[in-house]
Amino acid sequence: LYLFDRPTEPIFIGKGDDNVSFDVPTEYLIDRYKPLASDIQTRFPGGKTVPITKLNNIPDLSIPLGLSRDAPFSLFNPSHSKMAAKLIDILMNTKSYDELLSLSVYCRDRINPYMFTYALSVVIIHRPDTRNLRLPSHSEMFPSLYMDSSVFSRAREESAVVQAGSRTPIEIPHDYSANNLDAEHRISYFREDIGINLHHWHWHLVYPFDGPLNIVNKDRRGELFFYMHQQILARYNMERLSNNMNRVVRLTNWNEPIAEGYFPKLDNILANRVWPPRPVNAVLTNISREVEQITFDIEDLVRWRDRIFNAIHSGFIINTAGQQVRLTENEGINILGNLIEASILSQNPNLYGSLHNNGHNAIAYIHDPDNRFLENYGVMGDSATAMRDPIFYRWHAYIDDIFQEFKSTIPSYSVQNLGFDSVNVQSVEVTATGLPRNEFATFWQQSDTDLSRGLDFLPRGSIFARFTHLQHAPFSYKIVVDNNGNQRVGTVRIFLAPKFDERGLPFLFREQRKLFVELDKFSTSLKRGRNEIVRRSTDSSVTIPHEVTYRNQGSNRPAANTDAAATFNFCGCGWPQNMLIAKGSVDGFQCQLFVMVSNGENDQVPNAQGDAQVCDDASSYCGVLNSRYPDARSMGYPFDRTPRDGVVTLQQFLTPNMVTQDVRIRFTNRTVAPLQSATASRPAAGASGN
Numbered sequence: 001l002y003l004f005d006r007p008t009e010p011i012f013i014g015k016g017d018d019n020v021s022f023d024v025p026t027e028y029l030i031d032r033y034k035p036l037a038s039d040i041q042t043r044f045p046g047g048k049t050v051p052i053t054k055l056n057n058i059p060d061l062s063i064p065l066g067l068s069r070d071a072p073f074s075l076f077n078p079s080h081s082k083m084a085a086k087l088i089d090i091l092m093n094t095k096s097y098d099e100l101l102s103l104s105v106y107c108r109d110r111i112n113p114y115m116f117t118y119a120l121s122v123v124i125i126h127r128p129d130t131r132n133l134r135l136p137s138h139s140e141m142f143p144s145l146y147m148d149s150s151v152f153s154r155a156r157e158e159s160a161v162v163q164a165g166s167r168t169p170i171e172i173p174h175d176y177s178a179n180n181l182d183a184e185h186r187i188s189y190f191r192e193d194i195g196i197n198l199h200h201w202h203w204h205l206v207y208p209f210d211g212p213l214n215i216v217n218k219d220r221r222g223e224l225f226f227y228m229h230q231q232i233l234a235r236y237n238m239e240r241l242s243n244n245m246n247r248v249v250r251l252t253n254w255n256e257p258i259a260e261g262y263f264p265k266l267d268n269i270l271a272n273r274v275w276p277p278r279p280v281n282a283v284l285t286n287i288s289r290e291v292e293q294i295t296f297d298i299e300d301l302v303r304w305r306d307r308i309f310n311a312i313h314s315g316f317i318i319n320t321a322g323q324q325v326r327l328t329e330n331e332g333i334n335i336l337g338n339l340i341e342a343s344i345l346s347q348n349p350n351l352y353g354s355l356h357n358n359g360h361n362a363i364a365y366i367h368d369p370d371n372r373f374l375e376n377y378g379v380m381g382d383s384a385t386a387m388r389d390p391i392f393y394r395w396h397a398y399i400d401d402i403f404q405e406f407k408s409t410i411p412s413y414s415v416q417n418l419g420f421d422s423v424n425v426q427s428v429e430v431t432a433t434g435l436p437r438n439e440f441a442t443f444w445q446q447s448d449t450d451l452s453r454g455l456d457f458l459p460r461g462s463i464f465a466r467f468t469h470l471q472h473a474p475f476s477y478k479i480v481v482d483n484n485g486n487q488r489v490g491t492v493r494i495f496l497a498p499k500f501d502e503r504g505l506p507f508l509f510r511e512q513r514k515l516f517v518e519l520d521k522f523s524t525s526l527k528r529g530r531n532e533i534v535r536r537s538t539d540s541s542v543t544i545p546h547e548v549t550y551r552n553q554g555s556n557r558p559a560a561n562t563d564a565a566a567t568f569n570f571c572g573c574g575w576p577q578n579m580l581i582a583k584g585s586v587d588g589f590q591c592q593l594f595v596m597v598s599n600g601e602n603d604q605v606p607n608a609q610g611d612a613q614v615c616d617d618a619s620s621y622c623g624v625l626n627s628r629y630p631d632a633r634s635m636g637y638p639f640d641r642t643p644r645d646g647v648v649t650l651q652q653f654l655t656p657n658m659v660t661q662d663v664r665i666r667f668t669n670r671t672v673a674p675l676q677s678a679t680a681s682r683p684a685a686g687a688s689g690n
């Protein structure tokens with residue numbers, strides 16, 4: 001895991017506080033350092049050295065070496081993702097842990113650090129012999145992707161003057177990327193939330209669209225691509241409505257200037273440049289970037305879009321063999337997810353192209369489409385940063401609308417598809433200590449994150465950045481269910497949506513269904529008669545705990561080489577607990593809480609256990625490690641389809657096994673100090689957690 005520390009520094013340099021270095025065979029040093037070998041190897045005496053076995057045969061690395069060390073690496077770039085896929089394949093194919101370590105050390109100072117870190121992370125998550133190593137948080141490895149660049153010079157100064165342990169955390173101001181002259185700035189706290197961006201980075205790490213087939217081809221990955229991003233939009237729209245903003249507008253007209261600008265204030269540490277901004281009213285044009293081998297026209301996007309709509313309305317796609325593949329009620333969404341993204345599972349990339357990925361690219365290179373200014377991609381070109389930009393949501397709203405178009409072609413759920421015989425949900429109630437019933441409380445909270453792993457300066461030792469994020473008071477649901485039949489298993493599905501639209505009118509079901517945010521889903525045994533189910537907000541199947549999102553936060557950090565550590569890696573994917581509930585408003589933003597108990601027998605997935613005990617923390621958006629997706633229903637059920645005839649309001653949609661409750665989200669503009677003090681150093685990597 002030391003391989004992840006200070007990714008741009010040479011491998012043989014002593015690794016910070018822990019004073020660990022690698023005993024690297026001379027042949028492994030890059031040519032520039034070979035003549036200095038004896039000097040280098042004795043330069044950092046003392047401490048611990050990790051012996052590295054010299055491999056007799058180094059596999060052919062020419063493909064991943066095709067990208068220079070200081071070039072930006074983007075997974076949305078097909079040639080980059082092919083290079084990374086090759087590296088993943090090579091590392092996956094090493095025969096033993098020792099061989100993997102040795103080859104990784106060999107690669108580390110040669111391969112582009114960002115690509116190396118990405119590939120090694122994918123490998124560690126997926127190899128049985130490394131799955132239980134504890135990956136550091138991506139925001140620790142590359143803090144510059146997650147926070148205002150001004151933090152780093154202040155951190156450098158503090159570290160130079162003050163000893164580790166007594167250093168003051170560097171505060172990241174709330175308003176660092178813009179001010180309220182930009183209307184979109186009102187929800188920058190959501191777009192720039194470190195936990196949300198980490199979730200997105202991690203999701204794409206667990207579900208890469210290219211790479212070895214056994215890694216890419218996960219159960220229902222195309223459908224999950226649709227659902228996880230649909231939920232991001234539902235959450236974003238709820239956040240917008242809480243801030244008196246309209247729902248996000250789809251990016252439909254690709255010739256019109258884009259009104260939203262974005263100035264990220266992030267550093268690109270590899271190239272020592274700032275990330276390119278996008279001024280207001282930029283216009284998309286054809287992309288022709290020979291260096292990155294990425295060339296397509298806006299017209300290509302138009303053609304792919306038209307073919308995709310054509311397929312949806314015809315009910316089938318054409319695969320590469322020229323055969324029709326039906327877009328069935330159950331399989332259609334998964335086929336389309338892979339085809340629209342596009343992943344390597346797309347059944348015909350020639351015909352349907354790569355609409356979503358190249359939309360990211362068209363926006364990411366909008367400021368320099370033919371590379372005449374030698375500028376890198378903008379934040380839309382990286383899954384770690386894309387969600388910072390308002391345009392991300394407009395682009396994904398467009399993509400989501402295509403999926404919704406498909407959903408409108410398949411049959412609606414009948415009352416029978418929705419009901420659960422003799423099970424009646426009587427009521428649901430939300431309670432939190434010190435709050436009125438059915439009210440959520442939100443406020444600001446500060447947290448600290450350690451920068452020292454990602455910054456290559458001396459003297460070493462922990463130095464923290466202090467950021468402010470949204471938080472809510474923990475709460476519980478109490479659900480009362482009458483079961484007039486025998487004992488059975490039910491799946492409890494809890495969702496939340498805004499009650500009123502931009503004009504203050506109650507939502508019609510047709511629109512509101514797309515705004516339902518999943519809060520939790522779990523299975524429960526229902527005895528005959530009255531059942532009272534109590535469930536805590538922290539148990540949500542959507543979120544991961546704060547200390548998993550920000551792995552440096554101390555006390556719950558599991559020891560390395562345990563099952564709990566494996567949980568940590570996969571479960572880095574998950575919506576941050578602090579963002580479970582939207583901000584709401586000072587007056588109490590009005591929402592509708594929805595609870596459904598569906599028939600567990602129909603929801604069950606054979607062989608869905610996998611490593612569920614190890615990791616099922618955020619299964620709703622991330623699935624379960626080494627397992628099938630744990631819910632047999634279409635993702636988003638029961639809101640993923642247009643309603644049956646005659647249903648206009650949510651009330652009319654309800655069957656007896658569903659209930660709704662009016663609730664409010666009340667925001668208080670106060671800031672709470674960090675839960676844990678930042679003065680304690682992080683535990684040494686590889687050592688037991690404290």
Ligand code: CUO
Pocket residue numbers: 200204229356360383386396
């Ligand atoms: Cu997650 Cu567009 O897919 O960013």
